[in-house]
Amino acid sequence: MAQITLKDIAKALNLSPSTVSRAMRDHPAISKKTRKIVKDYAEAHKYKPNRLALQLRTNKNNTIGVIVPEIVHYFFSTVLDGIQQETESEGYNLLISHSNEDYEREVKCVETLLDARVCGILVSQSKTTVKYDHFQEILDNNVHLLFFDRICTGINTDKVVVDDYAGAFTAVEYLIESGCRNIAFLGSVPSMPISNNRRMGYEDALRKHKIAIDKKLIEVCDTVELAKKVIPEMLKLDPVPDAFFCINDEVAAYCIQIAKSLGFMVPEEVSVCGFTNSYITEVTYPRLTSVDQYGVEMGKVAARLLINRIEGREKKEGVVSRVIKTELVVKESTKPVQSIAQRY
Amino acid sequence: MAQITLKDIAKALNLSPSTVSRAMRDHPAISKKTRKIVKDYAEAHKYKPNRLALQLRTNKNNTIGVIVPEIVHYFFSTVLDGIQQETESEGYNLLISHSNEDYEREVKCVETLLDARVCGILVSQSKTTVKYDHFQEILDNNVHLLFFDRICTGINTDKVVVDDYAGAFTAVEYLIESGCRNIAFLGSVPSMPISNNRRMGYEDALRKHKIAIDKKLIEVCDTVELAKKVIPEMLKLDPVPDAFFCINDEVAAYCIQIAKSLGFMVPEEVSVCGFTNSYITEVTYPRLTSVDQYGVEMGKVAARLLINRIEGREKKEGVVSRVIKTELVVKESTKPVQSIAQRY
DNA sequence: GTGAAAGCGCTAACAT
DNA sequence: ATGTTAGCGCTTTCAC
Numbered sequence: 001m002a003q004i005t006l007k008d009i010a011k012a013l014n015l016s017p018s019t020v021s022r023a024m025r026d027h028p029a030i031s032k033k034t035r036k037i038v039k040d041y042a043e044a045h046k047y048k049p050n051r052l053a054l055q056l057r058t059n060k061n062n063t064i065g066v067i068v069p070e071i072v073h074y075f076f077s078t079v080l081d082g083i084q085q086e087t088e089s090e091g092y093n094l095l096i097s098h099s100n101e102d103y104e105r106e107v108k109c110v111e112t113l114l115d116a117r118v119c120g121i122l123v124s125q126s127k128t129t130v131k132y133d134h135f136q137e138i139l140d141n142n143v144h145l146l147f148f149d150r151i152c153t154g155i156n157t158d159k160v161v162v163d164d165y166a167g168a169f170t171a172v173e174y175l176i177e178s179g180c181r182n183i184a185f186l187g188s189v190p191s192m193p194i195s196n197n198r199r200m201g202y203e204d205a206l207r208k209h210k211i212a213i214d215k216k217l218i219e220v221c222d223t224v225e226l227a228k229k230v231i232p233e234m235l236k237l238d239p240v241p242d243a244f245f246c247i248n249d250e251v252a253a254y255c256i257q258i259a260k261s262l263g264f265m266v267p268e269e270v271s272v273c274g275f276t277n278s279y280i281t282e283v284t285y286p287r288l289t290s291v292d293q294y295g296v297e298m299g300k301v302a303a304r305l306l307i308n309r310i311e312g313r314e315k316k317e318g319v320v321s322r323v324i325k326t327e328l329v330v331k332e333s334t335k336p337v338q339s340i341a342q343r344y
Numbered sequence: 345m346a347q348i349t350l351k352d353i354a355k356a357l358n359l360s361p362s363t364v365s366r367a368m369r370d371h372p373a374i375s376k377k378t379r380k381i382v383k384d385y386a387e388a389h390k391y392k393p394n395r396l397a398l399q400l401r402t403n404k405n406n407t408i409g410v411i412v413p414e415i416v417h418y419f420f421s422t423v424l425d426g427i428q429q430e431t432e433s434e435g436y437n438l439l440i441s442h443s444n445e446d447y448e449r450e451v452k453c454v455e456t457l458l459d460a461r462v463c464g465i466l467v468s469q470s471k472t473t474v475k476y477d478h479f480q481e482i483l484d485n486n487v488h489l490l491f492f493d494r495i496c497t498g499i500n501t502d503k504v505v506v507d508d509y510a511g512a513f514t515a516v517e518y519l520i521e522s523g524c525r526n527i528a529f530l531g532s533v534p535s536m537p538i539s540n541n542r543r544m545g546y547e548d549a550l551r552k553h554k555i556a557i558d559k560k561l562i563e564v565c566d567t568v569e570l571a572k573k574v575i576p577e578m579l580k581l582d583p584v585p586d587a588f589f590c591i592n593d594e595v596a597a598y599c600i601q602i603a604k605s606l607g608f609m610v611p612e613e614v615s616v617c618g619f620t621n622s623y624i625t626e627v628t629y630p631r632l633t634s635v636d637q638y639g640v641e642m643g644k645v646a647a648r649l650l651i652n653r654i655e656g657r658e659k660k661e662g663v664v665s666r667v668i669k670t671e672l673v674v675k676e677s678t679k680p681v682q683s684i685a686q687r688y
Numbered sequence: 689g690t691g692a693a694a695g696c697g698c699t700a701a702c703a704t
Numbered sequence: 705a706t707g708t709t710a711g712c713g714c715t716t717t718c719a720c
Contacts, residue, residue, distance in 0.1 A: 002486065005697055016707045021699060029705060051461055052405060053697035056396045057712050071428070072421040081415050084442065093460050096440045098428065116437050117395055142346065224626075253627035260629070282568075283597035285604070285629035349713055360691045365715060373689060397713035400696050 004045045013041060024049075055117075063093040064306065065113035065121045069101045069150065074249070074278035075295050076124065079148065082299020083122060090307050099126040110134040120144035120306045125152050127189060127222075144309045148302040151193055158309065160302040160322045164194050167291040167326030168201030171273050172245055174328055176209045178335040180243035180271055183211075184234055186221035186255070187247050195222075195247060198275070202245060222247045227254040235262055235270075242270060243334070249274035253284045256333055271334040277327075286332035298324045348389045357385060368393075407437040408650065409457035409465045413445045413494065418593070418622035419639050420468065423492065426643020427466060434651050443470040454478040464488035464650045469496050471533060471566075488653045492646040495537055502653065504646040504666045508538050511635040511670030512545030515617050516589055518672055520553045522679040524587035524615055527555075528578055530565035530599070531591050539566075539591060542619070546589060566591045571598040579606055579614075586614060587678075593618035597628045600677055615678040621671075630676035642668045 006024075010017045015034070023030045023038035024047075041047075055061040064087055068076040080096060087094050095116060099106035106126045113121055114137070121138055125147065132154040138145045139157065146158040175183050185202045188195035203213055216237060221230040231254070234241055244259075246252035252274030256266050264270045266286055274281060277292035301322050308314040350368075354361045359378070367374045367382035368391075385391075399405040408431055412420040424440060431438050439460060443450035450470045457465055458481070465482055469491065476498040482489045483501065490502040519527050529546045532539035547557055560581060565574040575598070578585055588603075590596035596618030600610050608614045610630055618625060618634035625632035645666050652658040 006699095007697070017697085018699070018708080019706055021697095022706085025699095031705060034705080048459065050400075050403075050697050051459060052396055052400045052403075053712090054699085055712095056394075056400050056696090056714090057698055057700095059394075059396075059712065061396060071425050072418065074416065077416040077421060080440075081442070084415070084440075088441070088456070093439055093456070094441075095437055096424075096428075097432070097438075098425070112432070112437070115392065115395060224623075250623065250627075257627060257629065257631075279568075279594065280624060280627060283594075283601060283624060284627050285601065287601075350715095351713075361713085362692080362715075363690055365713095366690085369715095375689060378689080394713050397696090398715085400698090400712090401714055401716095403696065 003050070004042075004047050005050065006047075009038065009041055009045070009047060013037060060119055061093075061117055062091060063095055063116065063118045064303070064310075065095040065097065065109075065116070065118040067106060067109045067113070067121065067123045068096070068098050069124060069126050071096070071098045074280070075149075075276045075293060078293075078295025079124070079299040079302070082296035082301075083303040084299070085296070086300045086303035086307070090303075092307065099129075101127045103128045103130070107134045110138060114138065114141055114143065118143065120146070120310050122146050122148060122302055122306055123152070124148050125150040127192065130191065144306055146302055146306045146309070148298060149194060153193060156319055158305055158320045160298055160305065160324065162194070162293050162298065162324050163326050164197035165201040165204075167275065167293075167328070168198035168245065169205045170201075170326075170328050171275075171289075171291050172202045172205035173208070174330070174337060175243045175245065175271055175273060175334060176205060176211065177337045178271065180335070181211060182214070182217065182239050182241045183243040183245060184217040184219070184241040185245050186219055186227075186230065186251055188222040189220055198245075198247070217241060221251055224250055224254055227251045227258065231255050231258045232262065235259065235264065240264075240270075244270065244272050246272065246274050249276045249278045249280045249288060249290055252288055252290065252333075253280050256284050256286070256288065267333050267335045273334055277329050281329070281331060284333065289331045289334040290329055292327045292329050294324050294326070347394070348386075348391050349394065350391075353382065353385055353389070353391060357381060404463055405437075405461055406435060407439055407460065407462045408647070408654075409439040409441065409453075409460070409462040411450060411453045411457070411465065411467045412440070412442050413468060413470045415440070415442045418624070419493075419620045419637060422639025423468070423643040423646070426640035426645075427647040428643075429640075430644045430647035431651070434647075436651065443473075445471045447472045447474070451478045454482060458482065458485055458487065462487065464490070464654050466490050466492060466646055466650060467496070468492050469494040471536065474535065488650055490646055490650045490653070492642060493538065497537060500663055502649055502664045504642055504649065504668065506538070506637050506642065506668050507670050508541035509545040509548075511619065511637075511672070512542035512589065513549045514545075514670075514672050515619075515633075515635050516546045516549035517552070518674070518681060519587045519589065519615055519617060519678060520549060520555065521681045522615065524679070525555060526558070526561065526583050526585045527587040527589060528561040528563070528585040529589050530563055530571075530574065530595055532566040533564055542589075542591065561585060565595055568594055568598055571595045571602065575599050575602045576606065579603065579608065584608075584614075588614065588616050590616065590618050593620045593622045593624045593632060593634055596632055596634065596677070597624050600628050600630070600632065611677050611679045617678055621673050625673070625675060628677065633675045633678040634673055636671045636673050638668050638670070 010020045023035045097109040148160040151159045259270045274290035277290040281288035354364045367379045441453040492504040495503045603614045621634040621636035
């Protein structure tokens with residue numbers, strides 16, 4: 001009942017374990033006949049090589065770890081999907097863990113993964129992380145490390161990010177060209193590069209169109225809870241914002257709900273734009289305009305790069321940064337723009 | 345730079361590997377002094393026991409595998425979240441894979457997990473799976489197997505399911521009590537127990553209230569694509585359905601969109617009820633009434649049961665079935681019911 | 689209280 | 705073309 005081993009086969013066939021080992025792996029020195037006998041026997045008895053033994057020998061296990069802030073999260077799910085497709089086709093196993101946006105848990109995740117002796121780790125940093133010792137420890141253990149999306153600027157290693165700046169710039173410019181002038185920016189904490197980069201894109205779009213930047217229109221608002229507090233407040237401002245550029249689709253979806261419940265017409269009076277282009281954008285009313293982040297693609301690129309590093313296939317010596325392009329997907333929560341709709 | 349081993353410590357301290365091993369694990373035969381020396385040295389040099397070696401020795405790796413049909417899926421994400429919480433706190437690693445609702449891929453997932461020599465597997469079956477040899481193979485390999493949600497009726501093993509029947513019955517009865525009489529059932533393929541059980545609940549609720557069951561109101565419609573085809577057709581029926589009880593929130597959300605776009609008022613003319621109570625229910629307009637499935641709880645229960653099996657802690661000999669209760673969460677896509685709103 | 693030796697399943701260097 | 709031996713890192717008899 002228990003799994004059969006190489007030794008068992010050797011004994012049964014009156015061969016040595018090494019011969020069996022070689023036969024199984026088509027070593028040229030083994031005769032065709034022996035090879036066939038061994039393989040037939042192995043197949044008949046459902047022999048499976050013991051990965052653990054292999055791994056112990058090579059002191060290398062073909063497992064990659066991932067740390068995401070959340071699992072119940074559209075964008076990260078898509079990235080995980082991409083990572084899985086890539087790791088699977090390359091024969092790697094995937095250990096997935098999530099920090100729940102908590103620094104302490106993130107540290108624990110790192111420890112668990114190092115403990116499991118993964119050969120590489122993909123990380124999207126938690127919102128609350130401000131110390132990087134645990135990431136440094138990964139490198140100290142000679143384990144490959146790559147950040148994606150929520151990168152850590154304090155550690156010099158490979159990164160894959162979305163083109164947050166361009167995504168924001170394009171979206172905000174679209175809002176401007178559709179006639180909006182008081183565009184609010186609902187972002188995340190300033191320590192997050194993705195938020196800062198989008199804010200730069202937002203500000204530069206305003207500048208390009210000679211619109212003054214109004215601090216009152218810039219707020220941290222990256223969760224549903226914050227949305228319920230921040231958005232009603234902003235809608236009391238004078239002049240009232242005529243557009244909201246949101247850090248994610250959830251906040252944007254709530255923004256639509258809140259604006260409508262306060263009597264504003266969307267998009268006629270208030271335009272709303274999200275970020276991610278999750279399926280939520282199809283079921284809001286009106287359907288949500290959003291910036292697609294191509295999560296699956298990001299996951300694939302990140303995993304491929306990490307695997308290349310692990311296998312020593314990446315030629316570039318220094319740190320590599322890859323950027324995934326974004327795309328503004330115009331739906332119904334923003335006003336139309338004449339004639340340039342296809343520019344994006 | 346490379347990880348330090350027991351042997352290294354032994355050599356450095358002029359001890360034997362076995363003494364070091366014992367000292368590290370507080371073996372009583374080792375003197376306090378030696379223990380301290382060893383532990384201090386280990387700490388100072390960041391010794392980490394090599395899991396792979398441990399696993400090879402015990403021929404047991406503390407890894408659990410999961411197969412879900414999809415990762416980018418609210419309900420399964422919540423289940424994974426629950427599974428992870430539980431496995432992590434019990435010191436198990438988690439290997440997550442997804443079948444993408446494809447039988448072939450599911451078979452491959454099983455092979456990969458068996459290959460990785462996991463000690464237990466949690467499965468939610470793909471929609472297209474009709475042969476069960478790969479599941480049987482798990483058992484043949486003496487690996488523990490547990491189905492959750494999308495159970496496989498062809499294999500006799502532990503299961504954790506949602507109370508689909510009661511969830512459907514309660515929801516449909518609510519629709520009836522709110523005044524609906526032509527209630528459509530948008531389900532999944534008949535081979536799926538979750539769909540059949542809900543249909544039983546649906547039919548029994550109708551029967552209880554002496555409403556005839558109309559086959560024209562029962563359709564397979566479990567994806568967005570199908571929703572776009574099926575729902576407009578049904579809304580052309582005479583009499584037109586005054587309610588839709590949907591197999592998941594996505595179909596329900598599209599149902600709202602479609603009904604509204606065809607000029608029906610929701611919920612006044614057409615009520616819509618989903619299943620899962622994902623965050624999507626908060627951003628549809630009107631907000632979606634849905635049956636909460638408590639995915640995190642399901643994940644925790646499933647993982648705990650499996651771990652109990654693995655560790656021989658589960659006293660019950662035969663197959664165990666656990667049922668997670670559901671809860672109807674009334675929002676705005678259904679009409680109000682007087683005085684009994686709190687019954688649920 | 690500590691050490692020597694064997695072995696988990698596999699492979700690779702070194703025989704023959 | 706095949707066998708012997710040693711060793712990956714660890715634990716666990718069995719000795720002393």
